[in-house]
Amino acid sequence: MYADRTRLASLWNDELALFEKLHPRSRALWERAVPHMPDGVPMLWMAKWPGPWPVYVESAAGAHFRDVDGIDHVDFCLGDTGAMCGHAPPASVAAISAQLAKGSTFMLPTSDAADAAELLEERFGLPSWQFTLSATDANRSLIRYAREVTGRPKILVIDHCYHGTVDEAYANLDDGQVVARRGNIGPPVALDWTTVVVPFNDVRALEKALLKLDVAAVLIEPAMTNIGIVLPDEGWHDQVRDLCTETSTLLIIDETHTLCAGPGGMTLRDDLEPDAVVVGKAIAGGIPAGAFGMTAEFAERVRSSLDLEDIDVGGVGGTLAGNPVSMAGIRATLGEVLTAEAYPGMIDRASEWTAGVQAALEEFRVPWQVTQLGARSEYSFLPRPPRTGAEAADADDFELQQYLHLHALNRGVLMTPFHNMALMCPVTTSRDVQRHTVAFREAVQSLFG
Numbered sequence: 001m002y003a004d005r006t007r008l009a010s011l012w013n014d015e016l017a018l019f020e021k022l023h024p025r026s027r028a029l030w031e032r033a034v035p036h037m038p039d040g041v042p043m044l045w046m047a048k049w050p051g052p053w054p055v056y057v058e059s060a061a062g063a064h065f066r067d068v069d070g071i072d073h074v075d076f077c078l079g080d081t082g083a084m085c086g087h088a089p090p091a092s093v094a095a096i097s098a099q100l101a102k103g104s105t106f107m108l109p110t111s112d113a114a115d116a117a118e119l120l121e122e123r124f125g126l127p128s129w130q131f132t133l134s135a136t137d138a139n140r141s142l143i144r145y146a147r148e149v150t151g152r153p154k155i156l157v158i159d160h161c162y163h164g165t166v167d168e169a170y171a172n173l174d175d176g177q178v179v180a181r182r183g184n185i186g187p188p189v190a191l192d193w194t195t196v197v198v199p200f201n202d203v204r205a206l207e208k209a210l211l212k213l214d215v216a217a218v219l220i221e222p223a224m225t226n227i228g229i230v231l232p233d234e235g236w237h238d239q240v241r242d243l244c245t246e247t248s249t250l251l252i253i254d255e256t257h258t259l260c261a262g263p264g265g266m267t268l269r270d271d272l273e274p275d276a277v278v279v280g281k282a283i284a285g286g287i288p289a290g291a292f293g294m295t296a297e298f299a300e301r302v303r304s305s306l307d308l309e310d311i312d313v314g315g316v317g318g319t320l321a322g323n324p325v326s327m328a329g330i331r332a333t334l335g336e337v338l339t340a341e342a343y344p345g346m347i348d349r350a351s352e353w354t355a356g357v358q359a360a361l362e363e364f365r366v367p368w369q370v371t372q373l374g375a376r377s378e379y380s381f382l383p384r385p386p387r388t389g390a391e392a393a394d395a396d397d398f399e400l401q402q403y404l405h406l407h408a409l410n411r412g413v414l415m416t417p418f419h420n421m422a423l424m425c426p427v428t429t430s431r432d433v434q435r436h437t438v439a440f441r442e443a444v445q446s447l448f449g
């Protein structure tokens with residue numbers, strides 16, 4: 001916990017004044033929007049950016065965007081992974097634009113669908129793919145399928161996980177009890193009806209839970225990325241796989257964020273063996289697309305449980321899901337942008353970013369840690385890397401985080417608003433990273449110098 005709150009309040013006020021001076025045009029646009037949208041934003045969480053109003057974007061390319069006040073920013077948020085391919089990657093834009101001009105929604109497939117499925121199979125080793133408009137919807141679809149084919153009622157998730165706006169996954173542990181996570185808006189039923197929760201890296205808790213044989217599927221990120229980064233212990237994934245197999249529980253690995261670890265996420269990198277994989281966000285170059293892949297066996301169980309006559313009303317689908325523009329976007333983005341060749345550079349940039357943060361922490365003897373996962377890195381206000389979501393959550397300090405993010409924003413560096421995460425895209429440069437290194441050192445000095 002950062003103790004000097006008086007200093008923090010004063011630093012915050014200085015940054016606020018600077019932000020207001022730098023962003024008059026954004027302010028005017030926001031004031032126009034306020035009467036028409038709650039907090040003046042198209043989605044309420046956009047109000048969470050630090051500062052009294054959001055920065056409005058004029059245009060973006062690669063790792064940068066320019067705001068309406070003419071200020072250039074290095075973007076380490078990258079749409080919270082939606083733009084991990086970089087903004088407006090030329091190959092994706094060309095494929096998406098070409099398909100848009102040829103029609104964007106038919107409820108019929110185009111040849112890009114097979115290309116997209118083949119590319120995903122090559123990366124994740126799973127043969128059977130379906131497409132949605134978001135990773136959330138991919139998770140929701142798999143949860144339904146898992147319940148359907150196993151006949152079991154519950155889903156097991158990790159304490160402090162995030163898998164999109166999936167009802168079942170909005171659960172936490174409180175003193176060993178499954179409860180709605182803080183801020184869960186209008187849960188439809190008590191969370192312990194639908195969900196079992198265990199801490200990350202806790203094999204015994206997982207075993208105890210699965211042995212009750214009421215869990216249809218375990219839904220996990222291979223490393224936690226939404227409460228800071230929490231890496232798996234050695235052997236955790238082997239144990240998860242074995243316990244799922246022993247208890248006939250399906251294993252769903254959500255690679256939406258961990259696609260930062262490599263071209264096939266941690267599934268490919270670490271030889272994981274899920275029954276299903278979820279991806280989304282960046283896979284179509286920044287336009288809506290999600291996908292889930294299944295083993296042949298799981299896919300066959302799903303298919304044989306569904307009658308053709310009812311296939312459109314089963315609760316899995318969406319009119320625009322699998323549309324040809326998303327398919328063109330996936331084909332081009334996986335085929336030409338987020339390629340295996342792009343990853344080493346992205347990971348090197350993340351290593352440079354991590355080293356920059358580490359150097360400032362050491363210089364000013366700050367008891368925080370920084371953890372890297374492929375092209376993603378994140379610092380947290382903890383002396384050691386966390387092993388569970390609860391440990392990571394306990395170190396949260398919203399005011400401190402808001403200050404650090406506003407300080408960075410005022411120096412042309414955009415961080416993810418929800419935590420202290422930075423992500424690299426294929427065209428992020430060492431110079432871009434240096435901009436963060438300089439700004440972060442200055443912020444740390446202001447707090448601890």
Ligand SMILES: Cc1ncc(COP(=O)(O)O)c(C=O)c1O
Pocket residue numbers: 080134135136137139162163164165221226254255256257280281
């Ligand atoms: C691991 C994970 N899965 C799924 C999602 C949901 O993605 P979307 O909001 O694009 O549906 C997120 C979003 O942050 C995520 O982090």
